[in-house]
Amino acid sequence: xxxxLLSKFIFLSAATASLVVLPGNAMAQTADPAWLRxxxxxxxxxxxxxxxxxxGRSPVLFSAGQELVRALGTRPAQQGRTASLPTKDAFFxxxxxxxxxxxxxxxxxxxxxxxAFWLKTVQRNGRRYWVIAGGNDRGVLYGTFALLRKIAxxxxxxxxxxxxxxxxxxxxxxxxxxxxxxxxRGYAGRSIFFDGGKVRPDLTRVSEYARLLASIGIDACSINxxxxxPKILGPDFIPQLVRVAExxxxxxxxxxxxVDLSAPKSVGGLSTFDPLEPQVAAxxxxxxxxxxxxxxxFAGFVIKADSEGRSGPSQYGRNAADAANVIARALKPHGGIxxxxxxxxxxxxxxxxxxxDRARAAYDYFHALDGKFEDNVVLQIKxxxxxxxxxxxxxxxxxxxxxTSEAVELQVTQEYLGQQRxxxxxxxxxxxxxxxxDMHVDGVTEVKDILSGKVSSSKFPVSSQNxxxxxxxxxxLRLGGYNAVVxxxxxxxxxxxPLAMANLYGYGRLAWNPDLSTAQIAKEWTELTFGxxxxxxxxxxRMLLPSWRMYENYTGPLGLQTLTDITGPHYGPNIExxxxxxxxxxxxxxANGVGMDRTMATGTGFIGQYSAEVQKIYxxxxxxxxxxxxxxxxVPYTFVLHSGKTVIQYLYDSHYAGAEEAATLVTEWKLLHGxxxxxRYSEVLKRQEYQAGHAIVWRDAVANYFHKLSGIEDAQHRxxxxxxxxxxxxxxLSGYAPADVTPWETASGGKAxxxxxxxxxxxxxxxxxxxxxxxxxxxxxxxxxxxSHYELLVNDHQVxxxxxxxxxxxxxxxxxxSTRHTFDNVPLQRGDTVKIVGRPDGAEPAGLDYxxxxxxxx
Ligand code: GCV
Numbered sequence: 001x002x003x004x005l006l007s008k009f010i011f012l013s014a015a016t017a018s019l020v021v022l023p024g025n026a027m028a029q030t031a032d033p034a035w036l037r038x039x040x041x042x043x044x045x046x047x048x049x050x051x052x053x054x055x056g057r058s059p060v061l062f063s064a065g066q067e068l069v070r071a072l073g074t075r076p077a078q079q080g081r082t083a084s085l086p087t088k089d090a091f092f093x094x095x096x097x098x099x100x101x102x103x104x105x106x107x108x109x110x111x112x113x114x115x116a117f118w119l120k121t122v123q124r125n126g127r128r129y130w131v132i133a134g135g136n137d138r139g140v141l142y143g144t145f146a147l148l149r150k151i152a153x154x155x156x157x158x159x160x161x162x163x164x165x166x167x168x169x170x171x172x173x174x175x176x177x178x179x180x181x182x183x184x185r186g187y188a189g190r191s192i193f194f195d196g197g198k199v200r201p202d203l204t205r206v207s208e209y210a211r212l213l214a215s216i217g218i219d220a221c222s223i224n225x226x227x228x229x230p231k232i233l234g235p236d237f238i239p240q241l242v243r244v245a246e247x248x249x250x251x252x253x254x255x256x257x258x259v260d261l262s263a264p265k266s267v268g269g270l271s272t273f274d275p276l277e278p279q280v281a282a283x284x285x286x287x288x289x290x291x292x293x294x295x296x297x298f299a300g301f302v303i304k305a306d307s308e309g310r311s312g313p314s315q316y317g318r319n320a321a322d323a324a325n326v327i328a329r330a331l332k333p334h335g336g337i338x339x340x341x342x343x344x345x346x347x348x349x350x351x352x353x354x355x356x357d358r359a360r361a362a363y364d365y366f367h368a369l370d371g372k373f374e375d376n377v378v379l380q381i382k383x384x385x386x387x388x389x390x391x392x393x394x395x396x397x398x399x400x401x402x403x404t405s406e407a408v409e410l411q412v413t414q415e416y417l418g419q420q421r422x423x424x425x426x427x428x429x430x431x432x433x434x435x436x437x438d439m440h441v442d443g444v445t446e447v448k449d450i451l452s453g454k455v456s457s458s459k460f461p462v463s464s465q466n467x468x469x470x471x472x473x474x475x476x477l478r479l480g481g482y483n484a485v486v487x488x489x490x491x492x493x494x495x496x497x498p499l500a501m502a503n504l505y506g507y508g509r510l511a512w513n514p515d516l517s518t519a520q521i522a523k524e525w526t527e528l529t530f531g532x533x534x535x536x537x538x539x540x541x542r543m544l545l546p547s548w549r550m551y552e553n554y555t556g557p558l559g560l561q562t563l564t565d566i567t568g569p570h571y572g573p574n575i576e577x578x579x580x581x582x583x584x585x586x587x588x589x590x591a592n593g594v595g596m597d598r599t600m601a602t603g604t605g606f607i608g609q610y611s612a613e614v615q616k617i618y619x620x621x622x623x624x625x626x627x628x629x630x631x632x633x634x635v636p637y638t639f640v641l642h643s644g645k646t647v648i649q650y651l652y653d654s655h656y657a658g659a660e661e662a663a664t665l666v667t668e669w670k671l672l673h674g675x676x677x678x679x680r681y682s683e684v685l686k687r688q689e690y691q692a693g694h695a696i697v698w699r700d701a702v703a704n705y706f707h708k709l710s711g712i713e714d715a716q717h718r719x720x721x722x723x724x725x726x727x728x729x730x731x732x733l734s735g736y737a738p739a740d741v742t743p744w745e746t747a748s749g750g751k752a753x754x755x756x757x758x759x760x761x762x763x764x765x766x767x768x769x770x771x772x773x774x775x776x777x778x779x780x781x782x783x784x785x786x787x788s789h790y791e792l793l794v795n796d797h798q799v800x801x802x803x804x805x806x807x808x809x810x811x812x813x814x815x816x817x818s819t820r821h822t823f824d825n826v827p828l829q830r831g832d833t834v835k836i837v838g839r840p841d842g843a844e845p846a847g848l849d850y851x852x853x854x855x856x857x858x
Contacts, residue, residue: 030205031208032493032498035529037528038071051088053090055093056098060252061141068144088127095136112165114138115142119147121160145215171508172218172220174409174485175485179197187420187487192205192206199243206244212504217512219252222256223255228304230266231267241294256339258301261313264284272316276322300337303340320344324338328377332374338377342380342397343387346361362395362397371404373405377405378404378406379401379405388411390552391433396610399610399614405453406480408435410483412487412500416562419496421687422691424547429548450480451480505528553657554698555698558629559630565815566585571808572815573698575743588634595629621635652707652715665692697815698815704745726851728836737756748849765833767830773826773828775822776792776834776852777852783817784811785843786844787805787844789802790802790837793834804846824856
């Protein structure tokens with residue numbers, strides 16, 4: 001039974017006030033509710049009232065009231081009228097301006113800006129009111145979510161006096177969805193927005209997503225790929241976008257889209273898209289006016305130009321300011337914003353040029369344009385100078401644009417970070433490498449302060465902000481803030497791995513308040529998502545918090561970047577794929593040493609793009625922090641780190657430590673059996689077991705690669721020595737034939753066996769060790785072009801079977817598809833025959849790399 005029933009839901013206004021009944025179906029939820037579960041709230045008394053009074057009638061205010069009903073009880077509400085304070089204890093919601101006439105002595109210590117809120121308990125005439133006052137309607141909604149968060153975390157809310165305001169005016173989410181329904185770098189199913197070239201008929205998931213975004217303070221969402229299809233600006237498409245905006249609107253989320261600079265030509269039929277041509281400016285104006293006539297709260301555009309083959313102003317000899325400004329001028333009268341991406345670089349760099357450096361590109365291109373942008377243009381800068389790698393320094397551009405508003409672009413979708421098959425909690429990376437990093441420009445200037453506009457600036461004096469652009473609702477802040485590529489999909493859990501949602505949650509919370517600690521975010525998210533049982537909270541936060549450094553350890557530590565297949569799907573290991581091409585994600589490893597020399601003295605000069613104080617951290621070899629050493633310097637493998645280890649030994653040790661830690665995620669998660677619902681328990685367990693196996697693939701690939709290249713032995717004799725491992729090609733084969741694997745480091749010994757032209761093949765071995773219970777791990781290849789079946793037999797008795805039915809991103813045997821299946825507690829006696837039978841399917845040859853027999857501890 002619910003102990004906290006909300007019996008009434010009142011709308012008040014100065015003139016008329018009425019009670020309304022909530023529609024029952026507004027509560028339906030089709031996907032996982034993520035952190036908005038509220039289960040525990042309904043099971044126990046929260047000490048809060050069961051009446052909700054709302055001053056005002058906007059859809060956003062209605063959502064706020066609805067959320068309280070949804071969280072605290074479900075009894076239908078009643079209708080009625082009132083023009084005064086309720087005569088019972090009540091939640092009392094509205095903008096401060098509207099609430100004050102009812103409680104005149106309610107005076108905040110400072111004014112409430114846009115999106116800010118004040119949670120305040122007041123006592124009047126023997127009644128108690130939980131006031132949720134907002135600087136605007138969105139502020140009321142955000143305050144409601146904040147109050148519910150406290151209640152769900154079992155905090156005492158009997159007496160409140162708390163004001164919060166967002167750190168920055170821009171808090172956007174970006175989705176890289178294509179109009180055909182696919183998602184670039186999306187790992188959780190198809191688009192919730194588009195299908196078959198159109199906006200989906202059913203936008204239920206879009207509304208549910210908007211609610212999630214609102215609950216963490218995100219107020220705009222750009223819904224299509226930055227590699228934008230110009231058709232999104234077609235006259236037939238804009239009415240479809242209206243429907244998405246309508247689904248967003250009750251949650252205070254404004255629609256934005258990515259646009260292609262060539263649209264005036266490709267959609268508008270002009271002969272040019274030169275941004276300085278008056279006809280092009282007129283086209284943008286007409287198109288933008290048209291959008292606003294149908295979507296009055298439209299947020300603006302994101303633009304990727306002159307990047308990775310996209311059209312851009314350079315085609316007409318113009319620059320980014322020319323391109324951004326022509327569109328920004330069209331947006332400005334409506335209060336729209338242009339997020340212009342700084343991800344502009346030449347992907348045909350000359351590998352043989354020791355001075356060529358992709359990391360330099362954004363600064364080299366943009367810093368000369370500082371001060372040349374319209375004031376509703378915001379430069380959107382990826383956190384690091386390359387591309388969402390596992391550990392990059394903060395982009396030097398953050399410190400270089402004193403007269404230009406800036407937003408950081410973060411990536412929630414784990415493109416280079418395990419694609420939501422690996423647990424990697426990102427807030428520690430975002431904070432440590434970027435938001436909390438001090439750029440040392442004009443005094444103490446952490447990136448988060450630059451983003452929130454706290455830094456003084458000649459072009460954006462705070463006092464003139466509102467008068468220059470009143471519709472932008474920035475309050476006392478210069479424009480600036482946050483945009484993250486999220487890429488949720490139709491997957492039940494939104495991002496695939498249920499624990500990956502901690503990254504979306506953490507992103508929103510940091511955009512709201514970048515001073516929050518990562519421990520606090522992890523605890524908050526876990527309590528909301530899995531409940532407040534201390535064992536659950538301790539275990540999950542223990543899994544989340546170190547997971548970024550763990551992933552870095554078994555992929556690319558010391559600033560090497562992720563070491564993944566950068567010309568392929570960016571998933572498994574492929575160390576040389578970064579080298580010898582124009583993409584510029586180089587690490588320049590050879591037999592003697594490794595790392596990019598980005599020093600001013602002998603290298604590319606990248607370090608010179610930072611302020612003098614930051615240069616002092618990175619330029620001197622002896623000062624450079626270990627975790628960015630190889631990003632900044634080229635050193636011999638024998639170079640000794642601050643940790644006292646040589647570079648090569650650190651590479652070996654970190655990979656073994658990282659893989660070991662990944663295995664502990666399985667044991668940690670198993671502690672929660674029975675404490676987490678079965679659905680999420682088994683979904684997470686499956687992924688953690690996979691991650692533990694794939695971490696070994698990574699460990700072996702990177703350690704073996706550098707072992708071979710450097711010729712230096714691992715002091716602990718692990719690399720290249722796997723006493724428990726039997727290579728498939730060394731087993732007795734029937735039907736299976738040895739095959740080379742590319743790149744060589746992604747298969748043990750560089751080889752595997754494949755079953756082609758047969759219905760079934762087998763690989764057997766005679767067990768020749770001490771009898772006992774063994775863990776048998778079978779390393780096989782799960783390609784995406786078939787579903788092979790495998791069986792493990794001991795003396796012809798089946799121990800188990802499994803199917804290679806995952807959808808890993810490759811149709812070959814390699815580091816993307818190498819997968820481990822493990823059987824525990826298998827009794828083996830000397831002389832037993834251990835056999836793997838593989839049945840290929842389609843073009844997938846039931847590939848097999850090795851079998852590992854590990855004696856279990858007594
Ligand atoms: C949307 C990387 C990704 C691309 C992405 C690009 C970008 O290069 O691999 O898929 O394109 O970044 O951010 O524009």
